[in-house]
Amino acid sequence: MRPFRTVELSPSLVEFGGLRFATVHSTLLGGRADVTLWAPSTPKPADLPLVILLHGVYGSHWAWALKGRVHHTARRLIEAGEIPPMALAMPSDGLRGDGTAYVPLVSGNYERWIVDEVPLVAREAVPEVTEASPRFISGLSMGGFGALRLGARYPKVFRGISAHSAATSLKTLSPFLAEPLPVGQSTVEEPTALEALVRNRASLPPVRFDCGVDDFLIGHNRDLHAALDQAQVTHEYEEFPGGHSWEYWEQNVERSLRFFARILSGESSATAV
Known part of the structure; x- marks a missing residue:
């Protein structure tokens, strides 16, 4: 039995730069949902690793590819032999309001859409992505x-976590939403990245995050780094030149891909103590 009632995939003849576009009927969202996908054109191994990339407020499934050119970065690194072949899945967040924060709401379970259904969309579009494929999660x-939150909450699903310029809590996101999310912090399990990472520290996969020194979220990222250090949660945190911009994310997303490659090779040490 197929996991989705309907699946629409862009024909291979009109692929753009190796990208494919999928629209599925999501049970968890109660309607249609979109995912942009990419896989290398070079020979792909079975159980191809899958990287899920989450967009920011106001965006959608196309943002990482068309504004961040992440598939060009992945292709360059794969063809140079600097990372192993991996597929990219770039889902919409569910498209409610200005952003769903990827949390469960009355209008849809935007958390489980990412965790449960997006990997199934990838398997529909990329045959080499299987149930056994290692999965990773990143976002801006x-x-x-x-x-950070979903990777911490679902360590059996994701083998590595990376974040760029992260909002660190639902409260941090509030100023960017025209309408507040119809939930309070008290009604969402682990509403801050810190809470999710600390509560699940015993089973955390490797974690890294970075932020631009001119980013308005730099203080929140520094606070998260300090709090994780105090809680003795092993992680990698870095700061680089730049602000809250696509120029920064396009330049630094390769750090996520390289981090996941290190995990696949068994070299990463950013695991919880």
Whole structure:
């Protein structure tokens, strides 16, 4: 039995730079949902690793590819032999309001959409992605919050977590939403990245995050880094030149891909103590 009632995939003849576009009927969202996908054109191994990339507020499934050119970065690194072949899945967040924060709401379970259904969409579009494929999660801004929170909450699903310019809590996101999310912090399990990472520290996969020194979220990222250090949660944190911009994310997303490659090779040490 197929996991989705309907699946629409862009024909291979009109692929753009190796990208494919999928629209599925999501049971968890109660309607259609979109995912942009990419896989290398070079020979792909079975159980191809899958990287899920989450977008920020105001964005959608196309943002990482068309604004961040992440598939060009992945292709360059794979063809140079600097990372192993891996597929990319870039889902919409569910498209409610300005952003869903990838949390469960009455209008849809935007958390489980990412965790449960997006990997199934990838398997529909990329035959080499299987149930046994290693999965990783990354994101920017609101998507950084989603990556940190979901990666921590589902360590059996994700083998590595990376975030860029992350919002670190639902409260941090509030100023960017025209309408507040119809939940309070008290009604969402682990509403801050810190809470999710600390509560699940015993089973955390490797974790890294970075932020630009001119980013308005730099203080929140520094606070998260300090709090994780105090809680003795092993992680990697870095700061680089730049602000809250696509220029920064396009330049630094390769750090996520290289980090995941290190995990696959068994070299990463950013695991919880």
